[in-house]
Amino acid sequence: xxxxxxxxxxxxxxxxxxxxxxxxxxxxxxxxxxxxxxxxxxxxxxxxxxxxxxxxxxxxxxxxxxxxxxxxxxxxxxxxxxxxxxxxxxxxxxxxxxxxxxxxxxxxxxxxxxxxxxxxxxxxxxxxxxxxxxxxxxxxxxxxxxxxxxxxxxxxxxxxxxxxxxxxxxxxxxxxxxxxxxxxxxxxxxxxxxxxxxxxxxxxxxxxxxxxxxxxxxxxxxxxxxxxxxxxxxxxxxxxxxxxxxxxxxxxxxxxxxxxxxxxxxxxxxxxxxxxxxxxxxxxxxxxxxxxxxxxxxxxxxxxxxxxxxxxxxxxxxxxxxxxxxxxxxxxxxxxxxxxxxxxxxxxxxxxxxxxxxxxxxxxxxxxxxxxxxxxxxxxxxxxxxxxxxxxxxxxxxxxxxxxxxxxxxxxxxxxxxxxxxxxxxxxxxxxxxxxxxxxxxxxxxxxxxxxxxxxxxxxxxxxxxxxxxxxxxxxxxxxxxxxxxxxxxxxxxxxxxxxxxxxxxxxxxxxxxxxxxxxxxxxxxxxxxxxxxxxxxxxxxxxxxxxxxxxxxxxxxxxxxxxxxxxxxxxxxxxxxxxxxxxxxxxxxxxxxxxxxxxxxxxxxxxxxxxxxxxxxxxxxxxxxxxxxxxxxxxxxxxxxxxxxxxxxxxxxxxxxxxxxxxxxxxxxxxxxxxxxxxxxxxxxxxxxxxxxxxxxxxxxxxxxxxxxxxxxxxxxxxxxxxxxxxxxxxxxxxxxxxxxxxxxxxxxxxxxxxxxxxx
Numbered sequence: 001x002x003x004x005x006x007x008x009x010x011x012x013x014x015x016x017x018x019x020x021x022x023x024x025x026x027x028x029x030x031x032x033x034x035x036x037x038x039x040x041x042x043x044x045x046x047x048x049x050x051x052x053x054x055x056x057x058x059x060x061x062x063x064x065x066x067x068x069x070x071x072x073x074x075x076x077x078x079x080x081x082x083x084x085x086x087x088x089x090x091x092x093x094x095x096x097x098x099x100x101x102x103x104x105x106x107x108x109x110x111x112x113x114x115x116x117x118x119x120x121x122x123x124x125x126x127x128x129x130x131x132x133x134x135x136x137x138x139x140x141x142x143x144x145x146x147x148x149x150x151x152x153x154x155x156x157x158x159x160x161x162x163x164x165x166x167x168x169x170x171x172x173x174x175x176x177x178x179x180x181x182x183x184x185x186x187x188x189x190x191x192x193x194x195x196x197x198x199x200x201x202x203x204x205x206x207x208x209x210x211x212x213x214x215x216x217x218x219x220x221x222x223x224x225x226x227x228x229x230x231x232x233x234x235x236x237x238x239x240x241x242x243x244x245x246x247x248x249x250x251x252x253x254x255x256x257x258x259x260x261x262x263x264x265x266x267x268x269x270x271x272x273x274x275x276x277x278x279x280x281x282x283x284x285x286x287x288x289x290x291x292x293x294x295x296x297x298x299x300x301x302x303x304x305x306x307x308x309x310x311x312x313x314x315x316x317x318x319x320x321x322x323x324x325x326x327x328x329x330x331x332x333x334x335x336x337x338x339x340x341x342x343x344x345x346x347x348x349x350x351x352x353x354x355x356x357x358x359x360x361x362x363x364x365x366x367x368x369x370x371x372x373x374x375x376x377x378x379x380x381x382x383x384x385x386x387x388x389x390x391x392x393x394x395x396x397x398x399x400x401x402x403x404x405x406x407x408x409x410x411x412x413x414x415x416x417x418x419x420x421x422x423x424x425x426x427x428x429x430x431x432x433x434x435x436x437x438x439x440x441x442x443x444x445x446x447x448x449x450x451x452x453x454x455x456x457x458x459x460x461x462x463x464x465x466x467x468x469x470x471x472x473x474x475x476x477x478x479x480x481x482x483x484x485x486x487x488x489x490x491x492x493x494x495x496x497x498x499x500x501x502x503x504x505x506x507x508x509x510x511x512x513x514x515x516x517x518x519x520x521x522x523x524x525x526x527x528x529x530x531x532x533x534x535x536x537x538x539x540x541x542x543x544x545x546x547x548x549x550x551x552x553x554x555x556x557x558x559x560x561x562x563x564x565x566x567x568x569x570x571x572x573x574x575x576x577x578x579x580x581x582x583x584x585x586x587x588x589x590x591x592x593x594x595x596x597x598x599x600x601x602x603x604x605x606x607x608x609x610x611x612x613x614x615x616x617x618x619x620x621x622x623x624x625x626x627x628x629x630x631x632x633x634x635x636x637x638x639x640x641x642x643x644x645x646x647x648x649x650x651x652x653x654x655x656x657x658x659x660x661x662x663x664x665x666x667x668x669x670x671x672x673x674x675x676x677x678x679x680x681x682x683x684x685x686x687x688x689x690x691x692x693x694x695x696x697x698x699x700x701x702x703x704x705x706x707x708x709x710x711x712x713x714x715x716x717x718x719x720x721x722x723x724x725x726x727x728x729x730x731x732x733x734x735x736x737x738x739x740x741x742x743x744x745x746x747x748x749x750x751x752x753x754x755x756x757x758x759x760x761x
Contacts, residue, residue: 028093028094028096031099032065033103036104040304040306044063045080046103048067055067071094073090075088076091098407107237130217131213131550132213133157136603139153141207142652144642144721145658148248149199150202151202155170157612158566158614159173160638163177165730167197167198171633175592176226176633179226179524180226183229184202184233186366186368187372188396190394195292195320203270203296205244206298207234208232208234213229215568216502216520219486220412220414223489223524223527225523226546235300236267238258238265242257242258244760244761245761248757249754255270264303266302268298269299271297273294273295274295277291277321290323296317297315297316299313307358308358309358310358312353314350317348317349318348321345343378343379347373348372349373350371353370355367366399373391373392373393376388376390387426388425395419398417400414411472412469412470413468414468417464420462421461423459424529426457458533460493460532462493464490466490468488481506482504485503486501491525491543494542494543500521502520504516505518512557513554517552518550524546526543536583537583541576544586545573546571547570548570549569550568551567552564552565552566552567561600562600563600566596571591572591588623590620597614606647607644616636618634634663634691635660636661637661639658640659651706652706652707653704654704657702662695662698664692664693665691665733665734667688667692668736669687670685671684671739672684672686695731696730699730701724701726704720705721706718711757716760719755719757720753720756721755
């Protein structure tokens with residue numbers, strides 16, 4: 001969307017605002033905070049209904065709600081999945097009155113597998129932001145084709161393109177994977193995936209809800225140019241000790257939860273383990289088979305001190321490993337010797353202390369301090385060992401303050417301090433260094449005594465600071481809401497200060513329809529410490545910048561159907577690219593534009609699911625003098641259908657269909673044959689224009705059938721999932737033989753049945 005069009009539409013909204021203001025009459029206000037009756041935890045997402053009217057609201061992340069009504073007598077009803085409904089009758093409102101209600105909801109046990117979300121007549125967003133979707137756990141758990149990984153369900157949302165069947169990573173609206181910000185319980189996670197994206201670290205049994213911003217996100221989020229994915233894990237259930245165990249082709253998991261000593265505390269502990277490598281060893285399969293394995297351990301402790309101080313401790317330790325050996329004469333495998341072995345290990349550790357301080361129903365403070373540990377070790381053995389090894393220690397402090405000084409203003413401010421200590425060690429054959437030396441001036445590389453190995457050691461320490469201030473202003477009560485914010489960021493490695501203004505508007509045409517728009521600057525310092533290394537990098541490299549323009553329409557049909565359409569334009573500048581003289585510079589630029597369409601049937605009744613379509617164009621260039629090219633994430637058309645059907649009380653059938661046009665790749669234009677120093681003729685491929693060809697279109701249908709039953713006297717579930725039901729050959733890449741005379745397609749997942757079992761206790 002062009003900026004001039006965006007400006008014109010903003011003008012139209014302002015004119016509508018003035019027109020509506022002339023007819024606006026004073027209204028009364030009912031507000032307050034909704035909490036869990038047992039833990040005093042604020043409850044977000046509670047539906048606040050006013051029977052007999054089209055008015056209503058949903059509570060915010062702090063539990064706060066607000067409803068505006070004309071003078072009269074009303075009934076207010078509070079409903080949320082997993083809690084008993086609560087109703088306030090005969091609530092009398094005088095003209096211009098401000099009533100405060102502090103509501104406590106009591107938890108209610110759910111029949112396993114039969115949870116139904118109760119949705120009010122009005123669930124449109126009242127908080128202005130960009131392209132945001134709030135996704136609840138029941139909307140992502142147990143979906144067909146997800147392979148027990150929520151990120152694969154997120155890949156079906158509008159604006160999202162997947163890397164492929166072997167990865168849960170996401171391209172959002174033409175952005176790269178590393179341009180997304182991923183948070184778990186407010187903690188920044190640099191690499192939230194196992195095995196380079198094969199499966200995420202997010203355990204679907206623990207997730208409470210997910211906030212997904214495809215663009216135009218508010219000023220409280222920094223260090224992202226493309227999208228924000230924020231995952232919140234739930235608290236443990238209080239009461240008698242309970243839990244579950246489950247197993248499938250993908251992994252086995254166990255969960256236990258219960259009450260802590262004291263009046264209201266709870267704990268939750270989970271373990272998830274993958275055992276591919278052990279099964280392959282037990283079956284004595286050839287060493288040429290990939291042997292992956294991963295594990296996750298997660299802990300959450302929650303303890304309130306009174307009703308104003310809520311404390312929680314979060315712990316996560318996850319890791320993965322991969323072994324692979326090749327001893328083959330396959331002409332499509334080009335090895336330096338007859339045998340090669342690869343060993344890769346990775347680990348992530350997170351410790352987080354979280355404190356919520358509820359000063360009043362109009363003021364809140366949320367602070368957390370965290371330590372994040374990243375470890376990576378990849379070794380190649382043939383016959384000389386070479387490796388890449390690094391350890392990164394991260395120290396985070398984040399605090400946010402929310403204050404509601406006036407009826408129509410909500411002011412938020414906060415800061416984020418981040419310190420990184422990174423140690424890298426690399427060792428590789430001297431021949432590799434000789435090959436790369438002409439395009440890299442790094443003088444920190446040294447040769448070994450026998451001159452067969454080159455090695456390098458780096459240590460990078462840098463500090464990042466960010467702060468923001470934003471005001472959510474209800475300019476026209478019940479009609480127009482604005483969120484204007486400013487974010488400031490600083491990185492000591494470059495001594496650069498960036499300022500990011502942001503603005504979002506929501507205009508309610510009526511109780512079921514709204515217009516939304518957003519504009520802003522979104523800077524992101526490089527996450528690679530080598531970029532700022534004194535020898536290997538460039539300390540003058542600036543933070544790349546994305547400028548977002550977004551305009552959308554949202555409409556709700558009844559209580560459970562939602563339709564949304566959005567158009568966007570993203571302008572990119574100061575992208576970091578490699579340079580033979582100074583290693584890195586800011587010569588890159590680009591843009592992406594497109595439109596997203598989304599239609600959803602909420603979890604209610606027998607049917608639920610969504611249909612999404614995205615049209616996207618993304619182009620970039622690495623130097624002003626070079627032409628634009630299509631980056632790997634450019635995907636023109638993407639269509640996804642996700643559906644769930646409950647034919648009977650204990651059965652559930654899930655279906656997922658994904659279709660997209662092919663991604664770009666660089667073809668081989670021709671092969672020339674030249675003699676080497678011994679006179680042997682060797683083939684040399686000549687590549688065509690960068691990413692000038694496209695892979696074939698992708699299409700995949702997945703099916704899942706769930707059945708609830710009693711297992712050893714306990715409630716349980718068994719499911720059968722079939723990935724790629726029609727066994728379609730979707731091309732992932734092409735591979736050539738040694739003389740480039742033949743090409744072979746590398747296909748993605750074939751038809752793959754998966755059987756799983758879960759037991760509750």
